[in-house]
Amino acid sequence: xxxxxxxxxxxxxxDDGAGWHILDNFCQHFGLETPQFPGExxxxxxxxxxxxxxxxxxxxxxxxxxxxxQVIFIDAHNSEQLxxxxxxxxxxxxxxxxxxxxxxxGELLAICxxxxxxxxxxxxLSVRGFSFQFKQELSAQTARLVQQASRALxxxxxxx
Numbered sequence: 001x002x003x004x005x006x007x008x009x010x011x012x013x014x015d016d017g018a019g020w021h022i023l024d025n026f027c028q029h030f031g032l033e034t035p036q037f038p039g040e041x042x043x044x045x046x047x048x049x050x051x052x053x054x055x056x057x058x059x060x061x062x063x064x065x066x067x068x069x070q071v072i073f074i075d076a077h078n079s080e081q082l083x084x085x086x087x088x089x090x091x092x093x094x095x096x097x098x099x100x101x102x103x104x105x106g107e108l109l110a111i112c113x114x115x116x117x118x119x120x121x122x123x124x125l126s127v128r129g130f131s132f133q134f135k136q137e138l139s140a141q142t143a144r145l146v147q148q149a150s151r152a153l154x155x156x157x158x159x160x
Contacts, residue, residue, distance in 0.1 A: 001048065003157070004065060004120075006105075007074040008054040015129030015142040018076040018149075020053055022125065025150035027051065049157075057103040062111035070121045072153070073105040076129035076142070083128075085145050087152050090122040123156070125149055 005026070011017035020034075027034040027042070035042055035053040042051040050068075057073075065071050073090065092113045093106030105124055112119040127145035138146060 001069045002067070003047075003049050003070045003072065004068040005049070005051045005072045005074065005153075006054065006057070006065075007052070008056055009076055010055055011136055012134060014131045014133045014135050014137065015076050015139050016132050017136065018127050018129060018138060018142050018146055019074040021138060021143075021146045022074050022127070022149050022153060023051060023053060025146065026153055029150075029154060057105060057108050059103060059108070059111055062108055062115050065108065065120055066112050066116040066118070068120045070123075071109075072123045072125060072156070074125045074149075074153070075105070077126045078129050078132070082126075084141075085128075085148055085152070086124060086126045087149070087156070088124060090124045092119055125153060 005023065007019035007023035009016045009019040011020045024034045032042060032044070035051060038053060038055045040053055044051070077086070090105055090109065092109035093104070094110050105122065109119040109122055127142055127149050130141045131139040
């Protein structure tokens, strides 16, 4: 299955960078070079996989995601009402999101649906962020969640 993994968030804002840290764990597990800067990606053709790191989702990405059968969005959230670790199917939606970036993943899927008539199967993998200061290290709570999320991502991709 042609899969795109989109990890996003600002690594310089502590837990906001959780998506990148999950992507980094994934890459380290397979001995791959992790994309370091927003906009960088890594193709793994033998597994029909592309890993992409961004600061945030952008509406113009809708046509790009249409090229994939599956997209896994990885981000931090800051909601006390959501579980600390989320890994669930994602549908096209419009409206406000508890995730920390302005364009929600469901909204990007909705734009893709509008432009192309369909959207890829999608999942959201998110961990709760507890601190968003100007530093690159994760808070202890989010670091533990990143480890759990990284294992969940590996298990998901092994099953597909």
